[in-house]
Amino acid sequence: MRVGQNDFRALRVPPENEDPEVEITRRDAWLKIVSVHFRDGYKWRFSDGGERAFTAEMEDTKFQNDVQAGKVALNANDAIRCRLREEQSLTASHLIKTLYVEEVLDFRTGARQLNLL
Numbered sequence: 001m002r003v004g005q006n007d008f009r010a011l012r013v014p015p016e017n018e019d020p021e022v023e024i025t026r027r028d029a030w031l032k033i034v035s036v037h038f039r040d041g042y043k044w045r046f047s048d049g050g051e052r053a054f055t056a057e058m059e060d061t062k063f064q065n066d067v068q069a070g071k072v073a074l075n076a077n078d079a080i081r082c083r084l085r086e087e088q089s090l091t092a093s094h095l096i097k098t099l100y101v102e103e104v105l106d107f108r109t110g111a112r113q114l115n116l117l
Contacts, residue, residue, distance in 0.1 A: 020089040020090060020091045020096075021089065021090070022087050022088070022089045023087070023088045023089070024085060024086070024087050024088075025085070025086045025088075026083060026084065026085050026086075026102070027083075027084055027086075028081065028082070028083055028084070028105065029048060029081070029082060029084050030048070030079055030080070030081050031046040031047065031048055031056075031079060031080055031081075031082060031084070031101075032046060032047040032048075032049075032077065032078070032079045032110075033045075033046060033074060033078045033079065033080065034046055034047055034053045036067070036074055038064070038067075038068060043055035043056060043057050043058075044056060044057075044058050044101070054099065055099070056084065056099035056100060056101050057098070057099070057100045057101070058101050059100050059101060059102050059103075060082070060101055060102065060103050060104045062104075063080075063103075063104040063107075072107060075109065075110060075112070076110060077109075077110020077111055078107070078108065078109055078110045079107075079108045079110065080101070080104045080105075080106065080107050080108075081104075081105045081106035081107075081108075082101045082102070082103060082104050082105055083101070083102045083103045083105060084099060084100070084101060084102070085099070085100045085102050086098070086099050086100075087099075087100070
């Protein structure tokens with residue numbers, strides 16, 4: 001069997017759904033701060049105790065402003081208790097998951113090395 005010029009139209013890939021359905025879940029969680037980015041569009045890196053760190057967008061502008069103003073000093077091993085929002089969508093070719101820190105509920109400083117001298 002041979003495919004002819006007239007058959008090409010039938011072989012086209014159908015277009016993906018323009019508006020994939022988004023599933024949104026919210027939960028409160030303790031997250032260890034791994035790294036911080038202050039510029040717009042950048043994500044912070046966190047760990048929730050699992051093996052791998054993950055990124056999330058910091059939406060709590062009050063907490064972010066407090067950090068930038070020096071009211072909250074971030075160091076290694078600091079942790080936040082926060083309201084975390086996960087948005088997940090499925091397209092024909094991708095599973096997309098985006099995490100957002102909506103609100104910082106609590107901040108705890110991590111262990112510090114004491115100067116013994």
